[in-house]
Amino acid sequence: MTIETSSPMAAPQIDLSAPAAVPPWRLALRQFMKSPSGVAGAGMLLLIILVAVIGPSLYPVDPLDLVGAPFMPPDADAWFGTDYLGRDVLAGLIHGGRATLAVGAVAALITIAIGLVIGAVSGFFGGAIDAIMVKITEFFQILPPLLFAMVLVTLFGPKLTTITLAIGGVSWTSVARLTRAEFLRLRDLDFVKASRAAGASSANLILRVLLPNALPAVIVSATLAIGVAILFEGGLSFLGLGDPNVMSWGLMLGQNRNYILDAWWAVMFPGAAIFLAVLAISLVGDGLNDAINPRLRRRS
Amino acid sequence: MAFATHLARQIINAIALLTAVLVLNFCLIHLAPGDPVQVIAGEMGGASAEVVAALRAKYGLDQSLMQQLSIYLGNVAVGDFGYSYYFNQPVLGLILQRLPATLYLTLCALSAALAIGTMLGVVSARRPNGLFSHAVTVVSLAGYAAPIFWTGLLLLLLFGSVWPILPVVGMADVVNPKHGFAYVLDVGRHLVLPSLTLALVFIAQYSRLARVNMIEALSADYVRTARAKGLPEWLVVGKHALRNTLIPIVTVAGHQFGNLFAGAVLVETVFSWPGMGRLVFDSILRRDYPTLMAVLFFSALMVMTANIVTDMIYRLVDPRIRTGRR
Numbered sequence: 001m002t003i004e005t006s007s008p009m010a011a012p013q014i015d016l017s018a019p020a021a022v023p024p025w026r027l028a029l030r031q032f033m034k035s036p037s038g039v040a041g042a043g044m045l046l047l048i049i050l051v052a053v054i055g056p057s058l059y060p061v062d063p064l065d066l067v068g069a070p071f072m073p074p075d076a077d078a079w080f081g082t083d084y085l086g087r088d089v090l091a092g093l094i095h096g097g098r099a100t101l102a103v104g105a106v107a108a109l110i111t112i113a114i115g116l117v118i119g120a121v122s123g124f125f126g127g128a129i130d131a132i133m134v135k136i137t138e139f140f141q142i143l144p145p146l147l148f149a150m151v152l153v154t155l156f157g158p159k160l161t162t163i164t165l166a167i168g169g170v171s172w173t174s175v176a177r178l179t180r181a182e183f184l185r186l187r188d189l190d191f192v193k194a195s196r197a198a199g200a201s202s203a204n205l206i207l208r209v210l211l212p213n214a215l216p217a218v219i220v221s222a223t224l225a226i227g228v229a230i231l232f233e234g235g236l237s238f239l240g241l242g243d244p245n246v247m248s249w250g251l252m253l254g255q256n257r258n259y260i261l262d263a264w265w266a267v268m269f270p271g272a273a274i275f276l277a278v279l280a281i282s283l284v285g286d287g288l289n290d291a292i293n294p295r296l297r298r299r300s
Numbered sequence: 301m302a303f304a305t306h307l308a309r310q311i312i313n314a315i316a317l318l319t320a321v322l323v324l325n326f327c328l329i330h331l332a333p334g335d336p337v338q339v340i341a342g343e344m345g346g347a348s349a350e351v352v353a354a355l356r357a358k359y360g361l362d363q364s365l366m367q368q369l370s371i372y373l374g375n376v377a378v379g380d381f382g383y384s385y386y387f388n389q390p391v392l393g394l395i396l397q398r399l400p401a402t403l404y405l406t407l408c409a410l411s412a413a414l415a416i417g418t419m420l421g422v423v424s425a426r427r428p429n430g431l432f433s434h435a436v437t438v439v440s441l442a443g444y445a446a447p448i449f450w451t452g453l454l455l456l457l458l459f460g461s462v463w464p465i466l467p468v469v470g471m472a473d474v475v476n477p478k479h480g481f482a483y484v485l486d487v488g489r490h491l492v493l494p495s496l497t498l499a500l501v502f503i504a505q506y507s508r509l510a511r512v513n514m515i516e517a518l519s520a521d522y523v524r525t526a527r528a529k530g531l532p533e534w535l536v537v538g539k540h541a542l543r544n545t546l547i548p549i550v551t552v553a554g555h556q557f558g559n560l561f562a563g564a565v566l567v568e569t570v571f572s573w574p575g576m577g578r579l580v581f582d583s584i585l586r587r588d589y590p591t592l593m594a595v596l597f598f599s600a601l602m603v604m605t606a607n608i609v610t611d612m613i614y615r616l617v618d619p620r621i622r623t624g625r626r
Contacts, residue, residue: 139320142603143596144558147565147580151596154584155332155339231447235566238449239584253450257570260453261461268457271450279445286441 031291038287044280052097061091063247071263083266084259092252099248103164107229110168112222115175123183137176145170153241160243167232182214216292227281234274249273314604321600325593339589382590391594402575408495413502421510443504452497452570469572494571517541554610558603
């Protein structure tokens with residue numbers, strides 16, 4: 001009796017891989033695109049960044065130059081008027097966006113870096129190291145971040161680098177706590193135990209196994225950290241702690257605020273710019289939150 | 301008993317952390333560019349040769365750093381936070397003079413934010429997809445994104461020039477009496493705009509928090525039970541669901557005292573409110589470091605106090621924490 005067998009080579013092809021694996025970031029992006037407010041925020045943010053990047057070459061007026069009489073209201077010559085020294089407010093808005101966004105982005109990066117390192121080390125190693133890290137975090141939590149940044153900038157001088165470092169260095173505690181919590185949660189999951197049993201080193205476990213899985217939870221607060229940093233830059237400049245040599249939205253506000261009753265435009269427009277930038281960032285943050293953290297997706 | 305032990309442990313922890321703040325202040329004075337004696341005297345202070353010599357002797361600046369630190373901590377322990385050469389008086393006195401104004405402002409703003417924020421959140425949670433709910437979401441996003449000093453300036457412009465019905469500067473009118481009910485009323489009127497400005501940011505946050513928690517509470521079993529018992533809707537929402545909605549809001553509010561205080565610094569600067577925030581602004585302007593450092597310490601002290609009080613309230617309100625271990 002012959003059983004008709006086909007050679008192994010001719011066996012019917014069974015696809016054992018998962019059906020059309022979609023990378024998680026693609027899923028998140030797809031989900032993000034479904035949120036109208038998130039997309040609107042991303043659009044606004046892109047527009048603001050675009051203006052800051054190419055605006056200065058399209059509108060090459062030096063924001064620190066005196067172009068006319070002080071307190072000139074918005075008109076055909078100066079669309080957004082001039083400030084208390086006679087500087088062009090529109091030029092300030094366009095050029096100042098660069099410094100403001102750069103401070104926001106770099107300070108947020110510093111915040112995330114410090115928060116991730118402290119949170120990761122704390123959550124991964126546990127024990128005495130965790131206890132020390134938690135105490136350090138607790139210590140920084142009792143210092144109001146904006147006030148601490150004010151003290152630092154007053155002591156070390158209002159330069160753009162000092163301001164960025166000060167903002168980044170004071171507001172990392174929530175990222176650290178979030179990262180620690182994620183690491184504690186992930187640490188005892190099976191796939192982590194498996195990697196550990198397979199002989200992965202601590203650095204490998206932290207960077208390759210735990211961090212990628214903790215990132216989704218952190219990414220939203222990373223986004224929001226940019227907004228907070230922009231608000232901080234504004235707050236510091238408002239109190240006279242802006243870098244006087246670099247035009248930024250905060251500096252415009254801070255320098256013109258005493259003349260608000262004479263020239264509302266020199267205060268209102270930069271404030272509105274900060275407001276729109278932070279609004280765009282929080283809309284993106286909300287959209288990301290809904291897209292990345294399905295557990296927290298709004299029930300409404 | 302467990303409550304008292306817990307409180308005692310909290311206080312010891314607070315003292316340790318506050319001592320650490322003092323050590324930080326000490327380090328900052330020495331890390332700052334320039335001679336520490338100049339930092340202590342303040343750049344704008346009349347640091348004459350005699351003053352400098354006196355400061356060197358007082359803070360033991362020719363001794364080792366550890367000895368200097370112990371002198372510094374010893375001074376603080378007896379209430380000596382240094383001398384403000386700009387204001388020409390001891391720093392402690394300066395701060396104590398201005399503390400009440402800041403407390404009025406922050407507590408007023410906090411109560412307003414808690415009441416309005418919770419109310420907005422609760423009402424919008426009743427119909428999460430309704431028009432009102434969407435409006436609250438938009439307002440809370442805007443409230444979060446608007447820089448607090450900018451909102452303050454907008455209100456100042458509106459009520460100072462366009463529609464002048466509220467005072468926009470200071471804490472009381474010079475011409476009005478400084479005692480009795482008239483004074484309270486006067487301060488109250490001056491308090492409206494600053495506390496509203498400060499409250500707006502927090503209204504935004506609390507309304508979002510209240511909305512989410514209320515939606516969750518309204519779908520919980522105990523609410524279904526309460527409804528099934530035939531309780532009127534206002535009692536179901538106002539008592540059962542609200543209680544569980546309030547717990548996280550109060551916790552967040554208590555732990556945000558630092559942000560509240562930092563916000564007050566900006567708001568006081570906008571409205572010339574004579575509190576600690578205004579003092580911070582003046583000290584920054586005059587590079588009056590001892591005052592600035594002391595304010596940092598006192599703000600940490602207030603944050604710690606707020607944390608402990610919140611924790612205690614939390615324990616009293618939520619029996620699960622009172623009896624069980626966290």
